[in-house]
Amino acid sequence: MAKNPKENKQEKxxxxxxxxxxxPKDVKGNFRRFKWFWLVLTIGVYIFTPWIRWDRGPYAxxxxxxxxxxxxKFFFANIEIWPQEFYYVTGMLIMAGVGLFLITSILGxxxxxxxxxxxxxTDMFIWVERKIxxxxxARLKLEKGAWTFEKISKFSLKYLIWLIISILTGAAxxxxxxxxxxxxxxxITLQAAPVAYITIAILTAxxxxxxxxxxxxxxxxxxxxxxxxxxxxxxxSLTVTxxxxxxxxxxxxxxxxxxxxxLVGDCVDCDAxxxxxPTGIDIRDGQQIECITxxxxxxxxxxxxxxxxxxxGLISYTTLxxxxxxxxxxxxxxxxxxxxxxxxxxxxxxxxxxxRTIVPSKVRDSKTNKLFERFKYPNWKLFFxxxxxxxxxxWGAVGIGMLVVLSLRNPLDMNVLHDRNPLxxxxxxxxxxxxxxxxxxxxVPQPQRVELTLEGLPNAKLSLxxxxxxxxxxxxxxxxPDEVLPVRVYITYDPKELEEVRTxxxxxxxxxxxxxxxSAVTFFEIPAK
Amino acid sequence: MSEDKNEIDxxxxxxxxxxxxxxxxxxxxxxxxxxxxxxxxxxxxxxxYMIAMPAWPLINGATKGVLGYSSRAxxxxxxxxxxxxxxxxxxxxxxxxxxxxxxxxxxxxxxxAGGDAAFKVNCSQxxxxxxxxxxxxxNLNDDEWIWGGTxxxxxxxxxxxxxYAADEDTRISQMPAFGADELxxxxxxxxxxxxxxxxxxxxxxxxxxxxxxELFVDNCAACHGDVGEGxxxxxxxxxxxxxxxxxxxxxxxxxxxxxxxxxxxxxWSDKLDDVTVKQLAVYVHSLGGGQ
Numbered sequence: 001m002a003k004n005p006k007e008n009k010q011e012k013x014x015x016x017x018x019x020x021x022x023x024p025k026d027v028k029g030n031f032r033r034f035k036w037f038w039l040v041l042t043i044g045v046y047i048f049t050p051w052i053r054w055d056r057g058p059y060a061x062x063x064x065x066x067x068x069x070x071x072x073k074f075f076f077a078n079i080e081i082w083p084q085e086f087y088y089v090t091g092m093l094i095m096a097g098v099g100l101f102l103i104t105s106i107l108g109x110x111x112x113x114x115x116x117x118x119x120x121x122t123d124m125f126i127w128v129e130r131k132i133x134x135x136x137x138a139r140l141k142l143e144k145g146a147w148t149f150e151k152i153s154k155f156s157l158k159y160l161i162w163l164i165i166s167i168l169t170g171a172a173x174x175x176x177x178x179x180x181x182x183x184x185x186x187x188i189t190l191q192a193a194p195v196a197y198i199t200i201a202i203l204t205a206x207x208x209x210x211x212x213x214x215x216x217x218x219x220x221x222x223x224x225x226x227x228x229x230x231x232x233x234x235x236x237s238l239t240v241t242x243x244x245x246x247x248x249x250x251x252x253x254x255x256x257x258x259x260x261x262x263l264v265g266d267c268v269d270c271d272a273x274x275x276x277x278p279t280g281i282d283i284r285d286g287q288q289i290e291c292i293t294x295x296x297x298x299x300x301x302x303x304x305x306x307x308x309x310x311x312x313g314l315i316s317y318t319t320l321x322x323x324x325x326x327x328x329x330x331x332x333x334x335x336x337x338x339x340x341x342x343x344x345x346x347x348x349x350x351x352x353x354x355x356r357t358i359v360p361s362k363v364r365d366s367k368t369n370k371l372f373e374r375f376k377y378p379n380w381k382l383f384f385x386x387x388x389x390x391x392x393x394x395w396g397a398v399g400i401g402m403l404v405v406l407s408l409r410n411p412l413d414m415n416v417l418h419d420r421n422p423l424x425x426x427x428x429x430x431x432x433x434x435x436x437x438x439x440x441x442x443x444v445p446q447p448q449r450v451e452l453t454l455e456g457l458p459n460a461k462l463s464l465x466x467x468x469x470x471x472x473x474x475x476x477x478x479x480x481p482d483e484v485l486p487v488r489v490y491i492t493y494d495p496k497e498l499e500e501v502r503t504x505x506x507x508x509x510x511x512x513x514x515x516x517x518x519s520a521v522t523f524f525e526i527p528a529k
Numbered sequence: 530m531s532e533d534k535n536e537i538d539x540x541x542x543x544x545x546x547x548x549x550x551x552x553x554x555x556x557x558x559x560x561x562x563x564x565x566x567x568x569x570x571x572x573x574x575x576x577x578y579m580i581a582m583p584a585w586p587l588i589n590g591a592t593k594g595v596l597g598y599s600s601r602a603x604x605x606x607x608x609x610x611x612x613x614x615x616x617x618x619x620x621x622x623x624x625x626x627x628x629x630x631x632x633x634x635x636x637x638x639x640x641x642a643g644g645d646a647a648f649k650v651n652c653s654q655x656x657x658x659x660x661x662x663x664x665x666x667x668n669l670n671d672d673e674w675i676w677g678g679t680x681x682x683x684x685x686x687x688x689x690x691x692x693y694a695a696d697e698d699t700r701i702s703q704m705p706a707f708g709a710d711e712l713x714x715x716x717x718x719x720x721x722x723x724x725x726x727x728x729x730x731x732x733x734x735x736x737x738x739x740x741x742x743e744l745f746v747d748n749c750a751a752c753h754g755d756v757g758e759g760x761x762x763x764x765x766x767x768x769x770x771x772x773x774x775x776x777x778x779x780x781x782x783x784x785x786x787x788x789x790x791x792x793x794x795x796x797w798s799d800k801l802d803d804v805t806v807k808q809l810a811v812y813v814h815s816l817g818g819g820q
Contacts, residue, residue, distance in 0.1 A: 016559055016560050016564070018561075018562040019562065425818075427671055428772050430770075430771055433670075433817055435670075465641070465817075466637060468819055
């Protein structure tokens with residue numbers, strides 16, 4: 001234990017680290033445009049879906065998408081799902097899961113970069129921030145400056161707008177669980193249920209804190225998805241990559257050095273990619289867990305490359321495989337350039353670059369000042385890897401299976417429970433009576449008249465509770481819309497006609513309006529002879 | 530584990546903890562500051578919770594907490610709410626005749642459910658949880674009723690019982706001990722027993738049964754009916770069917786004629802309120818044999 005006390009004192013161990021505030025710079029470009037489009041689309045769908053109306057007749061809600069927790073029902077267009085059909089939701093979740101695998105396999109962390117609510121809301125909050133306080137430099141200045149009236153009023157306005165967005169987010173969420181127009185009225189007139197306000201309050205707080213203050217820390221410290229995605233990426237997944245094979249050696253005064261005959265890379269070390277990054281990283285350090293692959297650094301770098309008159313794509317979506325190959329093409333063994341370059345499929349940059357150097361002359365044709373054509377870029381063939389095809393097949397199979405099951409779904413269902421105690425009742429005339437509790441499920445928003453008939457017990461006598469004197473051959477029942485009708489029936493039968501102690505037979509229920517039918521097998525029990 | 534100062538990871542520049550598993554080293558990355566604040570907040574919350582809510586176990590019970598929360602009190606208030614919700618139906622049942630309950634389907638369903646619950650508590654000990662009965666205790670599912678199977682008859686039987694000394698209006702019937710009290714000769718009893726067995730469809734000596742027929746009319750028909758169909762008003766059970774309160778067959782019938790066994794049922798009007806008795810009547814009537 002020969003510890004050096006001097007060394008221990010030298011470096012104070014930091015146990016807790018305060019967040020370093022990030023001030024992403026505004027950027028223009030294709031990815032930014034797509035992100036705006038996607039943001040408006042996803043938020044629009046989120047906010048307005050509960051307001052779409054869908055006529056289901058007088059007995060059910062006219063909300064296109066409604067999760068009716070009170071009545072345990074889920075409405076989606078013409079689809080109506082009851083709790084016992086929860087497997088549809090399971091199927092949807094499997095599709096969502098496999099769909100994410102598919103997207104990740106093709107596009108890497110595209111979910112994180114474009115669709116994750118954390119990313120979308122953070123993006124929106126940063127936009128508000130920028131509109132009020134100005135872009136990166138103005139905000140840096142404001143942040144460092146004293147608490148002037150201007151600073152306080154700008155901050156207050158920012159928080160106020162954030163708060164309004166957060167409240168609307170919470171209100172939109174609960175609109176999926178109630179009649180949206182009525183709920184909106186109730187909320188404004190303070191007539192809504194306390195649980196509605198509590199849910200909105202919680203979601204307001206999470207939105208406000210997560211998108212306003214936690215931001216990239218949600219992804220870095222809390223979210224399990226980056227870890228899972230990290231495990232799902234392979235050498236054929238698209239990731240945002242700094243193509244150091246054409247960027248290095250980076251230098252701030254490219255022109256001067258070039259004129260002096262030095263070999264320089266394309267990167268002018270302008271830090272534009274760092275300034276726009278919403279998670280505050282330097283993509284040139286390589287792929288890292290903080291990177292949500294939003295592509296904004298690509299836009300920033302492309303703009304710089306355009307000004308310099310160089311090819312775009314110094315930072316680009318590329319696969320590890322292509323990148324490694326390009327790196328190998330652009331580099332040479334130290335001291336001896338003629339030696340065979342390493343196998344291109346070498347995955348690990350550090351292993352690859354051990355003892356090697358990037359040589360700009362291998363990258364760019366000195367006469368035309370263009371990149372050599374031998375470098376590889378991702379193309380459409382990427383989408384058809386066996387892994388992607390497998391994921392897509394599973395995803396499609398679950399989807400088609402669900403569609404088939406949904407289209408064949410019977411809105412009429414029944415459950416029959418034979419009495420357990422007593423199993424049978426001997427009557428004075430020597431016949432035997434059995435009791436049954438039947439539940440008929442009418443899963444359509446219309447009242448229906450049905451006929452209950454028996455198959456397999458010829459001439460059985462049916463009777464109802466408290467009406468044992470009335471004998472029926474079949475029963476006509478009225479089912480209320482979207483409800484379960486419980487019916488208790490008695491069946492009387494002569495045991496001499498039966499051979500077994502237990503005789504199976506069928507109860508059949510048929511809609512009188514359209515002949516749709518359902519049945520259940522149950523049994524008639526007589527005492528052992 | 531290294532004994533020297535923990536090494537700095539080359540790539541990330543972060544100090545390692547010195548822990549190493551199969552060449553994989555753990556970085557000593559500092560926790561975020563907000564995590565620390567949340568940790569402190571949970572401690573403060575825990576202290577507040579202990580003050581506000583029941584928390585510390587004592588020898589008798591536990592600390593009450595300043596908010597006075599109690600799951601038992603919550604239960605009591607919830608039961609009261611449930612009772613208030615039931616009162617509408619209970620009042621209706623109280624106000625109506627038993628037979629009228631069936632006219633309102635919703636009320637009938639409520640009465641059946643209430644009767645079911647009351648039956649399980651008060652009646653199932655003798656009649657069975659499924660009301661299937663035992664030897665000496667009638668099966669209430671079938672269609673034979675000693676004292677009648679209409680709603681009113683069932684209601685009266687439940688309210689006043691049978692052979693229940695404490696109730697003046699109780700159902701009373703007393704079958705004479707024809708053998709023990711020497712009201713009939715031994716061979717006469719044999720003949721009647723064989724006759725009764727024959728009309729109930731069980732094995733019997735047909736010669737004796739023929740003799741017994743006349744004796745039956747003379748001695749038994751007043752209570753059991755001319756052909757043994759039973760007289761509900763007098764509590765004389767039907768004998769011409771397969772249902773027996775005690776047991777069928779010549780031997781058992783002979784024993785019953787010689788020295789009859791009688792069941793006894795308490796009248797429930799002194800233990801249960803009228804609404805419960807009405808609900809019980811509706812429930813028993815619903816079991817399938819109600820007339």
